[in-house]
Structure formats: C-alpha cells, structure tokens
Amino acid sequence: MPANGNRPLKLQFGLINHEGxxxxxxxxxxKVNASALSLKKKQIxxxxxxxxxxxxxYLHSHLGRYLASDKDGKVTCEADGHNSxxxxxxxxxxxxxWALQSEQHLRFFGGSRDYLSCFAQIxxxxxxxxxxxxxxxxxxxxxxxxxxxxxxxxxxxxIAMDMNIPWGVGALLTLVYLDGKYCLKTxxxxxxxxxxxxxxxxxxxxxYTLELKCGKLAFKDCEGKxxxxxxxxxxxxxxxxxxxGKDELFDLEESHPQVVLIAANGRYVSIRQGVSLxxxxxxxxxxxxxxxxxxxENRKCMFRTRQGNYWALVAHGxxxxxxxxxxxxxxxxxxxLGHKVALKANNGKYICTKKNGQLLAISDSTGExxxxxxxxxxxxxxxxxxxxxxICHHRNSNALNASRSVYDIFTLxxxxxxxxxxxxxxxxxxxxxxxxxxxxGEVPEDFSLELQEHGRLAIRGKNGKYLRxxxxxxxxxxxxxxxxxxLWEY
Numbered sequence: 001m002p003a004n005g006n007r008p009l010k011l012q013f014g015l016i017n018h019e020g021x022x023x024x025x026x027x028x029x030x031k032v033n034a035s036a037l038s039l040k041k042k043q044i045x046x047x048x049x050x051x052x053x054x055x056x057x058y059l060h061s062h063l064g065r066y067l068a069s070d071k072d073g074k075v076t077c078e079a080d081g082h083n084s085x086x087x088x089x090x091x092x093x094x095x096x097x098w099a100l101q102s103e104q105h106l107r108f109f110g111g112s113r114d115y116l117s118c119f120a121q122i123x124x125x126x127x128x129x130x131x132x133x134x135x136x137x138x139x140x141x142x143x144x145x146x147x148x149x150x151x152x153x154x155x156x157x158x159i160a161m162d163m164n165i166p167w168g169v170g171a172l173l174t175l176v177y178l179d180g181k182y183c184l185k186t187x188x189x190x191x192x193x194x195x196x197x198x199x200x201x202x203x204x205x206x207x208y209t210l211e212l213k214c215g216k217l218a219f220k221d222c223e224g225k226x227x228x229x230x231x232x233x234x235x236x237x238x239x240x241x242x243x244x245g246k247d248e249l250f251d252l253e254e255s256h257p258q259v260v261l262i263a264a265n266g267r268y269v270s271i272r273q274g275v276s277l278x279x280x281x282x283x284x285x286x287x288x289x290x291x292x293x294x295x296x297e298n299r300k301c302m303f304r305t306r307q308g309n310y311w312a313l314v315a316h317g318x319x320x321x322x323x324x325x326x327x328x329x330x331x332x333x334x335x336x337l338g339h340k341v342a343l344k345a346n347n348g349k350y351i352c353t354k355k356n357g358q359l360l361a362i363s364d365s366t367g368e369x370x371x372x373x374x375x376x377x378x379x380x381x382x383x384x385x386x387x388x389x390x391i392c393h394h395r396n397s398n399a400l401n402a403s404r405s406v407y408d409i410f411t412l413x414x415x416x417x418x419x420x421x422x423x424x425x426x427x428x429x430x431x432x433x434x435x436x437x438x439x440x441g442e443v444p445e446d447f448s449l450e451l452q453e454h455g456r457l458a459i460r461g462k463n464g465k466y467l468r469x470x471x472x473x474x475x476x477x478x479x480x481x482x483x484x485x486x487l488w489e490y
Contacts, residue, residue: 011047011215014039015098015129016180019112023129025061030078032067033114038405040389044134047212048082054214056087056103069102069109073119096180096209096220097128130180131210135252136385136455136489137175137407140166141184143229144216144249150236152186158196159186161234167286167306169378172255174409181207182219187380194221196230196237211244216251218244255378257292257451257490260284262373263353269372271305275320280357289377294454300331301343301451313345317362336450338464339417340371373417376449382410382421384488386469391488393423394474398440400429402469413444420444431461431477456487 015023022036022043036043041062050056059067065077068085079086087103100109102118109118110127120127141150141161149163152170163171174185183191183206190198191206199206208219208227219227221238226248228239241248261269263279268288270281281288290311291304303311305321310330312323323330332351333344343351345361350370352363363370384391390407391400410429411422421429428441447467450458459467466479466486479486 011212012044012134013047014043014132014134015045016132017110017112017129018125021112022132023116025063025065025077027063030063030065030076031114032075032077032116034111034116035113039132039134040403040405041387047215049215050082050087055089057090058082058086059088059100069105069107069118071105073105073107073117075109075116075118090212091123092211093123093128094224096211097130099123099127100129131212132177132180133175133182133210135175136254136383137177138172138255138379138381138383138490139175139252140171140255141173142166142251142253143234143247144251145246146229146234148229148234152188152198153233154188156233156235157198158233159184159192159198159236161229161236162232165291165306165308166253166255167291168258168289169380172378172381174381174383175252176202178202178207180209182210183207184219189381192227192236194223194225194227194238196235213244213249216249218248218250220244254455257376257457258289258378259292259451260288260375260377261290262375263357263359264368264371265353265357267357269359271321275322277311277319277321277359278357279353279359284377292451294451295331296454298331299453301334302326302330303332313347313361317345317347317349317360319345319351319359319361334451335366336448336452337366337371339373339448341374342366342370343372374451375414376412376451379412379490382412382490383407384410384490386488387484388469388473391475393439398438399432399436400439400475401473402475403473415444417448418446419449421447431463435476435478437461437467437475437477452482453487455489457490458482458486459488 017034021034024036024042046060048058061077066079066086067077068079069075084104089101091099107118108120108127143161148161149166150159150161151163153160169187172187176183183202191202193199193205204222211218225238226244228247267279268281269279270288272287286306293302309321310323313329314320328346335342349361350363351361352369386402388403390404392404392408394401413420423439428444430441430445446462448460452458461477468479468486470476
C-alpha cells in the first residue's frame, strides 16, 4: 500500500447506452432498464473483480444486488451473491465504450428502454455502453509503476508524479466529464494537454478516454496514446504506447482534508521545532499543515504530518508527532464549537495551549486556551455532493439545487475563522429570509465548516443552522441537526 495509507477508490460509474440513457436498477421487482437521462443513485454501479480470474467482473447495483443473465438472455438484478450468471467480461472498444459479455453464455448485453437483453451474438451499437465515473470528481492520482502521486509543479508548468504523500492543494486533481471523455483539471483551473503542457481552455488535446485494466485506470488521448509519467520528475504526458502497460496505469484515491490550526495565542501549531507540538509559528508551511484522517467507525480523528507520522498522546499529556502506527493514543475527538474546535485526547483531557505555546492534553473543560481555529487548505475549489446529488445553480432562479447530476465548482475563501463561498459568477452564497440558500450575494456571508465524518462535511450558516437538501431538491439553511441530508461529500 502506498505511503498515504489509502486504498484505491472503489470504481463506481454509470453506463450510458447508444441512445444516451443510463442503465438503471429499479427498486420494484429488481428490474433493469435504460430510461434515465442523468446519473443519480439508481444509475450507479460498482465494479467488483473476481478474486481468482481478474478479467471476470460483477456489476453491483445501489440495492446491493448483482446484474445477471440467464441462458435465454433474460437480464435481472436480484442475485444477492456471485453466481455463474453474474459473471461478465468487459470487451473494451477503441472509442472507450464497453461491450459486456456474459462469461457463461458468451452473449452480449444491450438494448434500449425496458427492452434489455443479453442475447446478441455480435457487438453492434446497441451493445455498447459509455462509462461515466460516479466517484466524487476530486481525488489524488497515484502512478501504479512509480508508486508516486501527481501534483501541480508551478515552476515547471506541469503535473509531476514524484510525491510520496499527496500533500497540499497542488495534489488535488478534478476529473471533468465532458461528452463521454475526461479532462484532468489542476487546482489553479488549468487542463492537462497530451503534450504535458497546462492550458486554460479544454479541447481535443485535453480530452481522454478512460480505460480499465485489472481494476486500474488508463487515460487514452485523442491520438490513441496513453498518459504516462516521463523523466526523473515523472512529467505526466502522452507517451509512445498505444497499449497500456504498467507505466500507463493509475489509481484514484480519496483526497483527505489537510488543515492548519491556529491557537488562542494567534500562532500556528507546528512541528518545526522538533517532535513536540507547539503553537509558536507566524506563517504556514508544510511543517504547520496536517492531514486529518477521520476513522469511519468511531469518527475520531488522526492528524498526520508530511513525513507520514501521526500525532500521539505521550506521558504527562504531551503531544508528539512520533507515531508510525494508528493506536488509541493517535485518535482525538473533535468538538465543533461554532467557528472553533476543541480536541480531546485518549486520556479524556482537552488539548490546551500553554504560555510558551506547548500543546498538552491536561484540561477538563474548554476555555479560550483549549480552542483552536481550524482552516481547511486543500479545497479552494469546492464540489459538494449530498445524498440526492450535487449542489448546482438552479436553472431558473438564484437559489441553489442540491439534487443535480451535474455540479458547479464553487470557490472557498477563509477569513478569520469563517468561510465565504463564491459561485461561478463571482457572487456569494447567503441564506435568504425563506431559508433558501442563494448564490447571487453582493457581499460575503459567513459560514462555518465542520469535518464531521470520513469524506463528509457539514456547513452551518450564520444563524447556526445546517445547510441541508430538502425533499424538493433545494438547498435550505434550516437544518436543526446532523441528519444525512446535511452531510456533503467534498
């Protein structure tokens, strides 16, 4: 496993047929059809590989059931485990589309609307499916061959693959889906061209077809060549290969939040002075930046340094960045106190900042010295996805919609412990008198972010209420508690 401790993201996607409609798993009767025009929950499929035969895949629906085909070509999605009828082979085409072949019966899956079957003996347009990734579009990119991560190299004007841990805002890439192809967008809003240059406009040279090989991704350019890391720094550009080998394969990994912490004395928490943590620095560098890794089970948080070590509780309440393994002493409970946070260590005590800046877990309650300002640094571009879809501007009003299959990229600005969120047109988010979140504000309105769960955050308005998606698909600023409708993948 790479140094970041992540597993590759499970590949989730939508499948689009020749009529531009998505393969859908209906809850009623476990039926499948290809009627939907957009990618929502029912259209998301997860790819699982057979543990013994890597070329065999299973397609798992949002209901936890598997796509299957019988000898007569009848297609259902009700199997709750792997059986021989659920085994498919992916036959990738030169344009990136897939044909899905039943391994058991050797017939191809296709059709339209309610008339889907797996009975075709040859591949025609009706048996081809375009792949639309359903992952959150912001991720880290890992080279399988080099075991290094991609990041924006500003001085060289390229994407270099030479990072051991994907650190800072430069390691965040956005996959932009456009007409069946993908663009790779850097944190400064430029696109990767196949010659390795970064350009401000997307076009033919910035569009790549995604291919899958052994569960890994390959990016094929408009000339039929594949992206690959080149030279000592691993400059990402198209090579000579027209077939993907190990050098052309990548994993997408979830991008953990990275933060800086400001203590009550106005100084940054740092490891610049050694392994003991102290709030004694006036500027933010990698030594003041920590990766927050939130445990999926207990929701406690681990803080990781760029060197890969974790904060740990040591004797007498000391906090040191010495741990190489996760343990109870590397886990901290985060309490969100409006625009501030308090951290409780495994000894049941809160971390406080002493007069000399040293951090010690010795307090029984939270006063000013136990409060820290937490600033998220690696999401200047914010894409938010809730339980029903992405947050996007509403076509006919200034209100924001929270159930779209397409997303807007918002800009996040930090200012004195609060955040301002800006829309594509440079105007600000605010909550109106009816409780709707709108995106045409002339002046910034204060919001606070709470990194509540692994991969999900909550947003509070200045009224102290949470932003949530309502039943009608609108974004409201009236949430009283932390329900699933108020949690956003980011």
